[in-house]
Amino acid sequence: MRAAWYDKQGPAAEVLRVGEMPVPQPAKGELRVRVHASGIHVGDIGKRQGWWGSTMPYPRVIPHGDGAGVVDAVGEGVDANRVGQRVWVYLAQSYRPFGTAAEYTVVPAAHAVPLPDDVPFTQAAGLGIPGITGHRAVFADGPVTGQRVLVTGALGAVGRAAVAVARRGGATVIATVRHPDQVEAALATGAHHVVDVSSEDLVEAVGEPVDRIAELAFDRNAGLDEKLLAYGGVIATYATTEAEPRIPYWPLAFKNITVRFLSNDDFPEDANDLAARDLTPALAAGDLRYPIAAELPLDEIVRAHELVENPATPGRVVLVL
Numbered sequence: 001m002r003a004a005w006y007d008k009q010g011p012a013a014e015v016l017r018v019g020e021m022p023v024p025q026p027a028k029g030e031l032r033v034r035v036h037a038s039g040i041h042v043g044d045i046g047k048r049q050g051w052w053g054s055t056m057p058y059p060r061v062i063p064h065g066d067g068a069g070v071v072d073a074v075g076e077g078v079d080a081n082r083v084g085q086r087v088w089v090y091l092a093q094s095y096r097p098f099g100t101a102a103e104y105t106v107v108p109a110a111h112a113v114p115l116p117d118d119v120p121f122t123q124a125a126g127l128g129i130p131g132i133t134g135h136r137a138v139f140a141d142g143p144v145t146g147q148r149v150l151v152t153g154a155l156g157a158v159g160r161a162a163v164a165v166a167r168r169g170g171a172t173v174i175a176t177v178r179h180p181d182q183v184e185a186a187l188a189t190g191a192h193h194v195v196d197v198s199s200e201d202l203v204e205a206v207g208e209p210v211d212r213i214a215e216l217a218f219d220r221n222a223g224l225d226e227k228l229l230a231y232g233g234v235i236a237t238y239a240t241t242e243a244e245p246r247i248p249y250w251p252l253a254f255k256n257i258t259v260r261f262l263s264n265d266d267f268p269e270d271a272n273d274l275a276a277r278d279l280t281p282a283l284a285a286g287d288l289r290y291p292i293a294a295e296l297p298l299d300e301i302v303r304a305h306e307l308v309e310n311p312a313t314p315g316r317v318v319l320v321l
Contacts (some may be wrong), residue, residue, distance in 0.1 A: 002321075003102030005062045009050040010183045012305035016048075018298060021062075024098060024106040026075035028130060031082060031109050033089055036076035037295075038100040038319040039126030040308045041157065043264065044093070048305070052243075058097035061109045064319075065093045066128035067100030068121040071112060086121075087112040088280075090128025090272070094265045101124075101301060103321055110269070114278045116284045126290055126316045127279060129208065133264045135275035136163030137214035137236035138169065140260055142215045144212065145170035153175045153216035154194070157290065157316065158238060162214040163287040164191045165278055174206055190287055203227050212236065219245030222259075226251045236263040291315030 001023045007014040027033045043061050047054055055066030068088040074080055092107050093099030112209075115124050137158070138144060149166040153159040166173045167190040175191035177183060178198055186194040195205040202224060209230035215221055218235070219242035225235050226248055235257065252259065282288040293315035296304045301317075307313045 001103040002298055003062050003098075004298055005060050005101075006048055007060050009048060009054075012048070012302045012309075014303065015116065016063075016302050018301060021102065023104050024267055025158075026073055026078070026106050028076040029078065029108055030075040030106050031071050031078050031112055032073040032104055032106045033067070033069045033087060033100075033112055034072045035067050035089075035100050035103060035105055035321050036069040036121040036321065037067060037125035038064045038102075038298075039068075039128070040064055040304055040317050040319070041066060041126065042308065043101075043129055043247065045305060045308055047093075057095075058099070060097060061093065062098040062100075062102050064099040064101045065091055065095060066085050066126055067092060068115060068124040068127075069321075071102070074109070082109070082112075085112075086115040086117065088115050088127050089113075090132060090276070091265070101319060109303060110273065113280055115280065119283050122292055122295060122318045122320065123283060123290060125318050127161075127283065127288075129264050130157035131161040131279045131288070132267065132272055132275040133238050133262060134158045134163075134214065135278060136262055136267055136271055137260075138162050138166045138171070138212065138237060138277075139274070140236055140262070140271070141212065141234045141258065143169065147211040148172045148174065148208070150174045150176070150206065150210045151191070152190055152214065152221065154183055154189060156175075156216060156301035159214070159216065160189050161279065161282075161288055163191050164282045166214075167192070167247075168282055168287060174210065176202065179296045193226065198200055209233070214238075215306040217241065222247045223251075226257060229255060232256050232258075234258045234260060236260040236262060238264075293317055295320045297321075
């Protein structure tokens, strides 16, 4: 099969290679997917670059945890009727060496989620990491029916998912953006209210306290989040610029605020299952949609990674196999 890989960490142009590798065979409890589209997330870039102290856990890595395609073989214990099923795939390269940047990938059967016929593979290919993270940020502490949920960075990949599932879960969703020309786009994601933090005071604009915050920038916003949250509220954070941020301990403690730190590779399996069950209908209904900035062939994986690394790229980048 054709595949892309790297044997050492480093810049995309220096370490990524494309060539032939053996077609993988599914083991017990696994299935094989003929990949139609492979999604790229910042986490894939981080693993390849060696961010966050990551190292090479395997001598060779086929990158990308997310993808979409058609099941073409099953291992022992997996229903043979799944052959021919359209699926989206998550955690393909989590504690495993070979992800979706290849014509075939093998994953545990539960990590290949049935995909309705009318959902394009390119939309589903980037769902796993950001979608499940956004879902976990909203629901890790229980249902949100009747609650107020604030989503920072609502137009990011995780933010879009968080807005969609929070609204579908019965919450009033408040989203933040950083430019006035992003307000309409954030409303289109499903947010009930949007605050442009470049021109509005967030605490004043939000008004009454919120119950949960899906936080993109914990280091910058921890103090502000304390002011926004109700007593017993939750900050669910999945990103930070500063690795060792300062936090306002006593104000958070006096309000009995929970700070939940999220890392997608290590969510409980039941949380992944619940997210998958909620994300697929959100995608099918059009409540969750990702703008696609580029669809590139496997041979252009270096360019694809460089586009993902560029903050100005206006949407997701997908490899089409």
